Amino acid sequence: xxxxxxxxxxxxxxxxxxxxxxxxxxxxxxxxxxxxxxxxxxxxxxxxxxxxxxxxxxxxxxxxxxxxxxxxxxxxxxxxxxxxxxxxxxxxxxxxxxxxxxxxxxxxxxxxxxxxxxxxxxxxxxxxxxxxxxxxxxxxxxxxxxxxxxxxxxxxxxxxxxxxxxxxxxxxxxxxxxxxxxxxxxxxxxxxxxxxxxxxxxxxxxxxxxxxxxxxxxxxxxxxxxxxxxxxxxxxxxxxxxxxxxxxxxxxxxxxxxxxxxxxxxxxxxxxxxxxxxxxxxxxxxxxxxxxxxxxxxxxxxxxxxxxxxxxxxxxxxxxxxxxxxxxxxxxxxxxxxxxxxxxxxxxxxxxxxxxxxxxxxxxxxxxxxxxxxxxxxxxxxxxxxxxxxxxxxxxxxxxxxxxx
Amino acid sequence: xxxxxxxxxxxxxxxxxxxxxxxxxxxxxxxxxxxxxxxxxxxxxxxxxxxxxxxxxxxxxxxxxxxxxxxxxxxxxxxxxxxxxxxxxxxxxxxxxxxxxxxxxxxxxxxxxxxxxxxxxxxxxxxxxxxxxxxxxxxxxxxxxxxxxxxxxxxxxxxxxxxxxxxxxxxxxxxxxxxxxxxxxxxxxxxxxxxxxxxxxxxxxxxxxxxxxxxxxxxxxxxxxxxxxxxxxxxxxxxxxxxxxxxxxxxxxxxxxxxxxxxxxxxxxxxxxxxxxxxxxxxxxxxxxxxxxxxxxxxxxxxxxxxxxxxxxxxxxxxxxxxxxxxxxxxxxxxxxxxxxxxxxxxxxxxxxxxxxxxxxxxxxxxxxxxxxxxxxxxxxxxxxxxxxxxxxxxxxxxxxxxxxxxxx
Numbered sequence: 001x002x003x004x005x006x007x008x009x010x011x012x013x014x015x016x017x018x019x020x021x022x023x024x025x026x027x028x029x030x031x032x033x034x035x036x037x038x039x040x041x042x043x044x045x046x047x048x049x050x051x052x053x054x055x056x057x058x059x060x061x062x063x064x065x066x067x068x069x070x071x072x073x074x075x076x077x078x079x080x081x082x083x084x085x086x087x088x089x090x091x092x093x094x095x096x097x098x099x100x101x102x103x104x105x106x107x108x109x110x111x112x113x114x115x116x117x118x119x120x121x122x123x124x125x126x127x128x129x130x131x132x133x134x135x136x137x138x139x140x141x142x143x144x145x146x147x148x149x150x151x152x153x154x155x156x157x158x159x160x161x162x163x164x165x166x167x168x169x170x171x172x173x174x175x176x177x178x179x180x181x182x183x184x185x186x187x188x189x190x191x192x193x194x195x196x197x198x199x200x201x202x203x204x205x206x207x208x209x210x211x212x213x214x215x216x217x218x219x220x221x222x223x224x225x226x227x228x229x230x231x232x233x234x235x236x237x238x239x240x241x242x243x244x245x246x247x248x249x250x251x252x253x254x255x256x257x258x259x260x261x262x263x264x265x266x267x268x269x270x271x272x273x274x275x276x277x278x279x280x281x282x283x284x285x286x287x288x289x290x291x292x293x294x295x296x297x298x299x300x301x302x303x304x305x306x307x308x309x310x311x312x313x314x315x316x317x318x319x320x321x322x323x324x325x326x327x328x329x330x331x332x333x334x335x336x337x338x339x340x341x342x343x344x345x346x347x348x349x350x351x352x353x354x355x356x357x358x359x360x361x362x363x364x365x366x367x368x369x370x371x372x373x374x375x376x377x378x379x380x381x382x383x384x385x386x387x388x389x390x391x392x393x394x395x396x397x398x399x400x401x402x403x404x405x
Numbered sequence: 406x407x408x409x410x411x412x413x414x415x416x417x418x419x420x421x422x423x424x425x426x427x428x429x430x431x432x433x434x435x436x437x438x439x440x441x442x443x444x445x446x447x448x449x450x451x452x453x454x455x456x457x458x459x460x461x462x463x464x465x466x467x468x469x470x471x472x473x474x475x476x477x478x479x480x481x482x483x484x485x486x487x488x489x490x491x492x493x494x495x496x497x498x499x500x501x502x503x504x505x506x507x508x509x510x511x512x513x514x515x516x517x518x519x520x521x522x523x524x525x526x527x528x529x530x531x532x533x534x535x536x537x538x539x540x541x542x543x544x545x546x547x548x549x550x551x552x553x554x555x556x557x558x559x560x561x562x563x564x565x566x567x568x569x570x571x572x573x574x575x576x577x578x579x580x581x582x583x584x585x586x587x588x589x590x591x592x593x594x595x596x597x598x599x600x601x602x603x604x605x606x607x608x609x610x611x612x613x614x615x616x617x618x619x620x621x622x623x624x625x626x627x628x629x630x631x632x633x634x635x636x637x638x639x640x641x642x643x644x645x646x647x648x649x650x651x652x653x654x655x656x657x658x659x660x661x662x663x664x665x666x667x668x669x670x671x672x673x674x675x676x677x678x679x680x681x682x683x684x685x686x687x688x689x690x691x692x693x694x695x696x697x698x699x700x701x702x703x704x705x706x707x708x709x710x711x712x713x714x715x716x717x718x719x720x721x722x723x724x725x726x727x728x729x730x731x732x733x734x735x736x737x738x739x740x741x742x743x744x745x746x747x748x749x750x751x752x753x754x755x756x757x758x759x760x761x762x763x764x765x766x767x768x769x770x771x772x773x774x775x776x777x778x779x780x781x782x783x784x785x786x787x788x789x790x791x792x793x794x795x796x797x798x799x800x801x802x803x804x805x806x807x808x809x810x811x812x813x814x
Binding site: 131134135136138139140141142143146150151156157161164235270272273274307309317318319322324325326327328329330331332333334337338341374375376377379380383384387390393394397398399400402403405 | 455523524525526527528542557564566567569572577579580581582584586587588589592593596597599600602604606607608609610611612613614615616617618620621624625681684686687735736737739741742771
């Protein structure tokens with residue numbers, strides 16, 4: 001019934017249109033900080049401060065968008081693609097370049113996948129993350145080539161080792177200016193002859209290759225699989241003939257998502273998914289009407305996400321974040337309890353306080369998008385029915401809320 | 406310093422159960438009674454090196470002309486390695502491992518991998534951790550856990566997420582964050598502990614969510630005070646050890662926590678720790694020797710702590726990575742994803758020396774090393790000879806093992 005992740009009903013979600021953002025970089029002060037100053041010089045301290053402040057500003061801004069946007073699917077999909085292209089600030093280490101990377105994902109988050117691939121294949125952050133700038137015709141570095149095939153476009157085992165080597169040739173010669181994220185191709189280090197990829201020989205360059213890969217039938221299947229994995233089930237494989245896959249025939253992401261949100265599998269409670277830490281926190285902040293950047297301790301929110309293992313801009317590795325059982329540890333339970341307790345003493349509990357005690361459990365279920373409380377949870381919640389703060393905190397950490405079904 | 410004995414450890418676990426009185430953890434208490442840890446209980450510490458460690462620059466064929474031709478400036482010469490015999494040398498950042506080797510406490514299994522190697526980090530790590538070629542939801546030690554009495558202490562992974570190798574069908578290992586746990590207090594705590602009871606209405610994931618709360622209450626009361634203890638002394642090490650590691654590493658913090666918990670008699674049989682950063686596509690030498698140095702130093706300290714606790718005969722350390730790297734260096738002074746690599750086993754019960762054949766550099770396929778030992782042979786040896794469990798069911802029929810571990814006693 002409810003869009004899994006950032007809660008909203010499916011028809012509501014699809015009726016809305018994407019938000020229009022102003023000049024966010026200007027507003028947040030995300031700028032080119034120039035080359036890194038030499039160690040032990042006076043310039044180091046203001047440089048490091050500026051970096052930290054920019055990263056903080058853009059982290060809170062994105063969290064704000066996830067929480068506040070009327071059209072949550074747009075940011076929900078930007079978040080999905082962030083886990084898909086899984087580029088981390090730890091290696092990029094430039095706020096501007098990282099921000100531009102996410103902006104590119106945001107621009108196409110519900111758009112055309114081929115266009116997205118064509119822009120991402122020369123994205124500075126992605127290149128820095130996967131050593132693209134070190135890959136030359138004379139001595140290839142296969143990191144970017146392999147992940148482009150395996151993780152971004154086709155899926156594992158849908159290409160050969162020779163394809164990896166040929167794709168590395170096509171992608172050779174690109175250079176990045178680290179602080180600005182400006183990319184350019186050095187033709188002298190580039191492989192400029194025809195290459196053979198997936199049996200097709202052509203004079204590929206990065207952009208035509210990205211187009212070619214994204215148009216493969218295996219790419220249609222792969223992206224449908226990834227959407228299924230993140231939104232429907234991480235344990236059951238995508239069935240063949242799914243509407244998600246057919247909806248992706250034109251590589252239109254919105255169409256695939258529409259088909260998914262309207263599918264019977266999406267509504268089927270047998271397909272349960274654990275809310276990942278960021279999804280859980282965004283859901284809680286939305287419910288309690290808390291704006292992250294104006295919350296009394298905004299840095300606590302970012303820190304909690306780090307400790308729970310899911311901080312935006314910091315995927316753990318190129319495969320993106322874990323799913324389901326990996327988030328159900330004693331450690332994550334502890335953080336959910338602590339966070340829920342804190343946020344409930346700050347947030348808006350009126351959906352519960354405004355109704356009579358006898359109606360509170362139903363009101364809670366509607367408000368939080370829980371289909372049904374178990375007998376266990378109902379008993380616990382009833383015991384706290386007169387204490388709205390405790391009542392809501394308990395409902396946010398109970399199995400029925402932590403697991404979508 | 407909080408003094409705890411093995412008995413109080415169990416008692417504290419029980420105390421957690423009492424505080425959370427409606428929580429159904431009678432099974433935990435029963436497990437501790439039925440199967441109490443004894444001084445001779447064998448303990449396995451699994452060290453996962455994430456990213457694909459370059460085996461060829463760890464156990465180094467320093468005399469091999471093909472090695473020098475293909476590695477160029479990245480190759481190590483004879484005078485830059487610790488000699489191990491058979492024309493192989495150990496990376497010179499691993500002084501501690503060399504001492505284990507000289508004391509016959511280090512087994513090096515050469516050329517370990519699986520048929521038709523997968524060069525994807527994720528597929529390959531999944532194969533290593535699940536011991537299955539086809540996608541599997543359970544890890545090899547998660548399946549071992551299914552053969553054991555239910556006990557959230559039985560297998561513990563350091564970190565806030567659970568590594569796939571500890572995930573089982575009905576029960577999984579416990580993730581223990583380095584910072585320890587802090588329990589909620591007051592009325593909320595009582596209520597939350599009641600949410601930890603699973604009900605027939607729960608699906609698999611909701612039951613796991615309930616169990617995660619239960620484990621929090623069970624483990625937190627016991628473990629948190631222990632993590633504040635002083636680490637057991639590493640008495641027999643000269644103070645200079647550690648100087649070459651380039652400062653503290655997270656691995657040493659993880660192993661320190663393990664040592665503290667072993668010191669108070671944790672009934673844990675399997676510990677999982679990890680060190681990341683081995684995906685050295687560029688500027689490999691400095692990065693890799695720093696990491697290998699941290700690995701060597703932290704395990705050396707850990708084993709010394711075990712000696713000061715008198716548990717040195719009970720502990721076996723396994724070190725592995727998802728794959729080795731391509732023999733030919735790339736232009737960025739790094740190496741791309743490859744195939745087989747060495748696996749290390751450390752401990753007083755280990756039969757020190759080489760196992761398996763060194764992959765020949767004259768038989769490369771697409772610049773990649775052949776696989777000479779199936780990784781399941783290592784797992785089977787550990788399951789049978791360290792954890793005293795039949796490997797057949799856990800490894801899907803695989804029973805071949807290597808004489809890596811001497812009989813107990």
